[in-house]
Amino acid sequence: SVDAGAAMEKIRAAGLLRTRGLIGGKWVDAYDGKTIEVQNPATGEVLANVACMGNRETADAITSANTTFYTWSKLTASERSKALRKWHDLLMSHKEELALLMTLEQGKPMKEALGEVNYGASFIEFFAEEAKRVYGDIIPPTLADRRLLVLKQPIGVVGAITPWNFPLAMITRKVGPALACGCTVVVKPSEFTPLTALAAADLALQAGIPAGALNVVMGNAPEIGDELMQSTQVRKITFTGSTAVGKKLMAGSANTVKKVSLELGGNAPCIVFDDADIDVAVKGSLAAKFRNSGQTCVCANRILVQEGIYEKFASAFVKAVQSLQVGNGLEESTSQ
């Protein structure tokens, strides 16, 4: 178990407590000086005040990403791969600080936060490798005097909007592939969990990912979203979050015909049949329902149990739920 004050000190000492946005490689305040509080959900304490940005800062972040696109996309795949690999290594060597930061601002138990750093960094490792394998195709032509080739090319600036439940992994899963193939990115993390995103971006700069290739703005979500939507320079939107916001982003992307990738809310029943092994069923349902305190897109939102096993399952499940420890994620006994 760790004390929150000591955890913050450790993060600060590692230079990873960033509270301003990242535009063109510079850490900047909101242009009107506004900030928003980031709270520790376990205690309600304010951890930091971060820049509360809107459309003007987003416009500048897009411009910087667009300018950098012309140099970043011209590097060889191997050069981009090396920078990504270094970013992965830095994420892993700062695993503890990143996990502490995540537990402080998001609330997940430290063990899960450490797991998320591994998981989040693995996307950067994977795409560092895949960067070198963006092959095209040669297609048999239908006319004798033609040659058909498919070239895969980076599309341009990508806008990435991410939720609070996986403050690192949802970002690396979007930014890794985009940077690997030569795109540049404007990230908008959740206002609840911007500190992990900013720390990860700091490590990206240290890894040699050039200023402007990865920008981070946060604050007024609809303003930032609208600016990303209406920009003709943003060529793709990638989003993980609610279905309602996803629909807005899809509609908003139509006018400039952006590519859109959406990972929206799930509707996930968990079904237990009469012939189920009760221990396996309880263990599986518990994980499906309570992983990340029930805040993952595939968490079970109803459990359907066949009549013959209902009583037995219900009492075993209740007992298992009662054994879950709700508390501060920095304490070792906490599971929720």
Ligand code: ADP
């Ligand atoms: P969830 O309910 O799963 O947390 P949300 O869709 O509310 O999902 O939030 C996911 C992300 O979408 C967050 O970064 C949030 O700030 C952002 N967001 C919310 N509203 C908008 C909007 N109108 N435009 C762009 N992004 C938005």
